[in-house]
Amino acid sequence: SQQGEEDPQALSIQEGENATMNCSYKTSINNLQWYRQNSGRGLVHLILIRSNEREKHSGRLRVTLDTSKKSSSLLITASRAADTASYFCATRNRDDKIIFGKGTRLHILP
Amino acid sequence: NAGVTQTPKFQVLKTGQSMTLQCAQDMNHNSMYWYRQDPGMGLRLIYYSASEGTTDKGEVPNGYNVSRLNKREFSLRLESAAPSQTSVYFCASRWTGGAANVLTFGAGSRLTVL
Numbered sequence: 001s002q003q004g005e006e007d008p009q010a011l012s013i014q015e016g017e018n019a020t021m022n023c024s025y026k027t028s029i030n031n032l033q034w035y036r037q038n039s040g041r042g043l044v045h046l047i048l049i050r051s052n053e054r055e056k057h058s059g060r061l062r063v064t065l066d067t068s069k070k071s072s073s074l075l076i077t078a079s080r081a082a083d084t085a086s087y088f089c090a091t092r093n094r095d096d097k098i099i100f101g102k103g104t105r106l107h108i109l110p
Numbered sequence: 111n112a113g114v115t116q117t118p119k120f121q122v123l124k125t126g127q128s129m130t131l132q133c134a135q136d137m138n139h140n141s142m143y144w145y146r147q148d149p150g151m152g153l154r155l156i157y158y159s160a161s162e163g164t165t166d167k168g169e170v171p172n173g174y175n176v177s178r179l180n181k182r183e184f185s186l187r188l189e190s191a192a193p194s195q196t197s198v199y200f201c202a203s204r205w206t207g208g209a210a211n212v213l214t215f216g217a218g219s220r221l222t223v224l
Contacts, residue, residue, distance in 0.1 A: 006152075033212055033213075035213075041217065041218075042114075042200060042215035042216055042217050042218055043153070043200070043202075043213070043215045044215070045212040045213060045214075048212055088152060088153065090213075095166070096141060096158065096160045096166075096206075097155060097158060097166075097168065098143065098155070098158075098204075098213060099155055099168075099169065100145070100152050100153040100154070100155075101152055102150065102151060102152035103152045
């Protein structure tokens with residue numbers, strides 16, 4: 001079964017609004033990563049947060065990690081049309097496996 | 111700098127045929143991975159190779175074999191293709207020597223099994 005589960009499965013917001021996606025996972029992790037996938041393309045890494053970190057920022061991205069709840073959230077502020085994509089969380093375990101969730105499809109409305 | 115290169119990009123097979131998906135990376139990465147992506151299922155790990163000479167099963171290894179030919183190349187073989195193996199396959203690699211060791215993906219290989 002997949003390690004990560006994103007919520008919601010799909011999200012539509014107006015351009016300029018903030019988008020929040022959540023990820024829950026099942027076992028202990030070394031780190032948690034977020035990736036973006038544009039339609040028909042490969043995945044691109046966005047941001048990594050280690051298990052001993054609680055929050056991380058990169059440009060318009062903010063990631064939080066709560067290891068006690070085994071959950072993470074990705075916030076995209078001031079959304080743009082170019083942010084329309086699918087977003088996936090992935091967890092890396094001690095045995096070097098990197099397991100992905102099912103993803104959140106984000107659609108930015110003009 | 112090509113990154114991760116997958117071939118072929120598209121392939122149509124008949125049930126029972128065999129084929130090999132090729133993956134090569136030129137970034138001197140240690141670890142390599144094969145995933146499949148189906149609608150609504152996200153990416154599922156098929157096999158991975160933590161280093162040259164080692165391979166391990168992922169979440170959905172049945173029906174597949176892999177070979178880590180050298181540090182650069184990691185191939186995925188379907189010995190007897192089934193319609194359930196219709197999917198988009200992604201190869202990825204990762205350098206394990208530093209702290210920010212994230213995956214770099216290829217463009218994907220779309221496989222249809224009739």
